Amino acid sequence: MRIALFITCLADALFPDVGRATVTVLERLGHTVEFPRDQTCCGQMHVNTGYQEQALPLVQRFADTFAPYDAVVAPSGSCVGSVRHQHAVVADRFGTPVLRQQVAAVAAKTHELSELLVDVLGVTDVGAYFPHRVTYHPTCHSLRMLRVGDKPLQLLRAVQALDLVELPAADQCCGFGGTFAIKNVDTSSAMLADKMRHVTGTGAEICTAGDSSCLMHIGGGLSRLRTGVKTVHLAQILAATRDEPMVLAAGGQDAGVHAGPEAVA
Known part of the structure; x- marks a missing residue:
């Protein structure tokens, strides 16, 4: 293929x-x-x-x-x-x-x-290893337009050492929406506040999703509040292994997360 x-x-x-x-x-x-x-x-x-x-x-x-x-x-x-x-x-x-x-x-x-x-490909276990407490945010387009359902959750459940915790009100938008966050700042900020409250309430170290745009929005808010919760794309979690673990750098957004032996804390 x-x-x-x-x-x-x-x-x-x-x-x-x-x-x-x-x-x-x-x-x-x-x-x-x-x-x-x-x-x-x-x-x-x-x-x-x-x-x-x-x-x-x-x-x-x-x-x-x-x-x-x-x-x-x-x-x-x-x-x-x-x-x-x-x-x-x-x-x-x-x-x-x-x-x-x-x-x-x-x-x-x-x-x-x-x-x-x-x-x-018919695969749920990709051989990943990620020893962290993780919650999953289903992004609007993946949830409502593509209808990916629980496929990301199936993949996360198969990751070794990962502690997956349910996100309350997971289906609610994070407030990004591309230009929506620019044109409707107050509404977007209120939606983000709700999402961050739910994320931090899980006690998770990591919030993951399948879209970098939503993670950028959520991660920016979590970083500004100094919550210590980081955002990491689903692909990065699936790419991590015991031999090439992901090292979580200081900071709140996944821009500061790198996989592989060259990573620095």
Whole structure:
């Protein structure tokens, strides 16, 4: 199976360790992951802010770039949701019949990491080791748009030494929502406060999720309050092993978390 990594803008620019961790997990399972260098933004931010037609070249590029592969994986429910749903909307409104067919074909084989592992590869135990108390936040797009269900939880339950604790009101939005957090600051902050209260109430050391965007939002709040709770992407937890453990650096966000022997405390 030819698997391509769609890195996403946020992982590319701010959280490259998340992309590396995704590749690490799949290579450990015996798969070769390719990185198409022609990939760009999926266009989600354009569509979400009302610029659907301007997203058309990005939709076309995505379809062209990932057409040759058997599967496409991304460490983001949000971006995969855009590919699987928004791309069809853009292609229908502004594209050609050929583009519509291309978009449908690529969307059908584009998966969020937990979907690829559980549904496509049939794996829940990836050989991970993570001796920490962890709670899981299901991000809105993965929960409501992709309907990944408990797939991330299945993967976390199989991680050796991990103590998984349930997050109260887990299905409530963290308040990020891309530009929502900028345009509706007060509402976003109130939603974040609720989410942080629930996270800290679990007594967890780590809050994990499948989207770096939500973790950036939650982690920023937890860091400012000096709670000591860190945010770590699901891929990074799955990439950690006994031989290459994850060392949690000082600070609250997963930008300060590195996997592998080169990590520093």
